[in-house]
Amino acid sequence: MTSSCRKDRRSGTKAQQFPNADIAHQASAASSSRRVQVLIVGLGPAGTACGLALANSGVDVLAVDRAYFPRDKICGDALTGEALAYLHRHNVPSRIIQRSFGETRKPCFHELTPTLAEAGGYSLIGMGLRTQTASFHTIRRIDLDNWLVECCAKADVPMQFGWQVQALHRVSASEPWTVQGTIRSRNGQLQGQFQISAEVVVGCDGVSSVIQHLSRDPRAECPIALASRRYCKNDEIEDAVEDEDISLMDHQWALNPSYAWTFSVTGGTNAGIYWCHHRNIPRISGRDLLALTHQHAPRGDAIKTWGIPVLTEQPLAHAPSGILLTGDAASLVDPLIGHGIDRAIVSGELAGQVLAQGFQTGCNIETITRTYENKLEIRRRGWQQHIQQLENALQGKDHTADQCSKALLRAVWRRSSEKA
Numbered sequence: 001m002t003s004s005c006r007k008d009r010r011s012g013t014k015a016q017q018f019p020n021a022d023i024a025h026q027a028s029a030a031s032s033s034r035r036v037q038v039l040i041v042g043l044g045p046a047g048t049a050c051g052l053a054l055a056n057s058g059v060d061v062l063a064v065d066r067a068y069f070p071r072d073k074i075c076g077d078a079l080t081g082e083a084l085a086y087l088h089r090h091n092v093p094s095r096i097i098q099r100s101f102g103e104t105r106k107p108c109f110h111e112l113t114p115t116l117a118e119a120g121g122y123s124l125i126g127m128g129l130r131t132q133t134a135s136f137h138t139i140r141r142i143d144l145d146n147w148l149v150e151c152c153a154k155a156d157v158p159m160q161f162g163w164q165v166q167a168l169h170r171v172s173a174s175e176p177w178t179v180q181g182t183i184r185s186r187n188g189q190l191q192g193q194f195q196i197s198a199e200v201v202v203g204c205d206g207v208s209s210v211i212q213h214l215s216r217d218p219r220a221e222c223p224i225a226l227a228s229r230r231y232c233k234n235d236e237i238e239d240a241v242e243d244e245d246i247s248l249m250d251h252q253w254a255l256n257p258s259y260a261w262t263f264s265v266t267g268g269t270n271a272g273i274y275w276c277h278h279r280n281i282p283r284i285s286g287r288d289l290l291a292l293t294h295q296h297a298p299r300g301d302a303i304k305t306w307g308i309p310v311l312t313e314q315p316l317a318h319a320p321s322g323i324l325l326t327g328d329a330a331s332l333v334d335p336l337i338g339h340g341i342d343r344a345i346v347s348g349e350l351a352g353q354v355l356a357q358g359f360q361t362g363c364n365i366e367t368i369t370r371t372y373e374n375k376l377e378i379r380r381r382g383w384q385q386h387i388q389q390l391e392n393a394l395q396g397k398d399h400t401a402d403q404c405s406k407a408l409l410r411a412v413w414r415r416s417s418e419k420a
Ligand SMILES: Cc1cc2nc3c(=O)[nH]c(=O)nc-3n(C[C@H](O)[C@H](O)[C@H](O)COP(=O)(O)OP(=O)(O)OC[C@H]3O[C@@H](n4cnc5c(N)ncnc54)[C@H](O)[C@@H]3O)c2cc1C
Pocket: 041, 042, 043, 044, 045, 046, 047, 064, 065, 066, 067, 073, 074, 075, 076, 077, 078, 079, 080, 163, 164, 165, 166, 204, 205, 206, 207, 208, 209, 210, 227, 228, 229, 272, 306, 307, 308, 326, 327, 328, 329, 333, 338, 339, 340, 341, 342, 344
């Protein structure tokens, strides 16, 4: 194993690499009222990607987040090729990325031919497929999101922190949206209120999106999967973690794509369970998931569980004119594996690009809204096809080893072409 992928010994529970990215953008104590063309709500991967795509576009934009950064976000911290490619384009410092060998364990893998291992860049190890290089990448979300906010600060994206959106309304379809909420200090004290008038509101506010909730038909279906996470420092790692440079996805439940993970992250491991709520997979309660996670990872910090809004086969319901939903607010997470950072970035950047072009060319707000939705729908359909391929392979619907190999290889090739 190369030294470049060995773990460092930082404790890893706090973002240490950057000064507080929001320091120059503190919440103002007084109540605030303003008018902008675009309001971005939420500064996770979706909101920051949208802000960066709008930087220097000439569009009058404001981005708000209820949190102050650095802040934690419950996540597995694993990056897909598409997310990684975006981060490299923006010169992410390699010191906050942890590389490790990725291993996927699944009982049916022992039937696979050695050809798969060679052709796909994997080694067959018992019931597992392990990458032959340290190609599995993770970043703790506290570091990732703080760095993304810092990128926005450097690109002069106007931002406010401690601003929580609570209400959204408009007098008529031809009027701008009015967005209201509270301003709190870093220690949670109420400092005032804000009211913003915006031609377009971009909902980047995650799984419990207020923008989605207030602007959509409340009956619209948004399936939610469940996942848990606990961090474990290097000195707490049990013998059960056989090698600290392996990031493991263990599909322990027969005919169920849910899996337990132990991912190598800076300073320790990120362990958790992704419980897939897809098709007819039996649901799990938060309490049962906590208990299962404790069995899987007996030591570490507090176990937290959170909902994950997953992609459905149905196209997204249309949002009202002037509302663009991105990332988790648009339910884009892969239902089988549970990754959504990449989709948050893709949709946030797409929203920013469509808005920049739309305002620069004088499009009306309805055209901008539908252009974004149509382009996102094309991406959604591509993701949906990919899920079908993976589902066939993971659930053993492709019965022969040969068919299974081909399905997995297609998934690998697709991922490497996304990376390029
Ligand atoms: C346990 C778990 C494990 C996961 N593991 C992975 C993984 O390994 N890899 C992966 O790719 N994905 C993973 N995901 C999914 C991933 O975390 C999300 O898809 C991703 O964070 C979505 O990004 P986002 O920008 O849409 O929302 P978020 O990251 O949730 O950001 C939303 C932002 O909006 C702000 N906000 C919310 N409400 C308001 C409001 N009312 N007013 C103002 N601001 C507001 C929040 O403070 C936050 O900063 C995991 C999710 C969970 C729960």
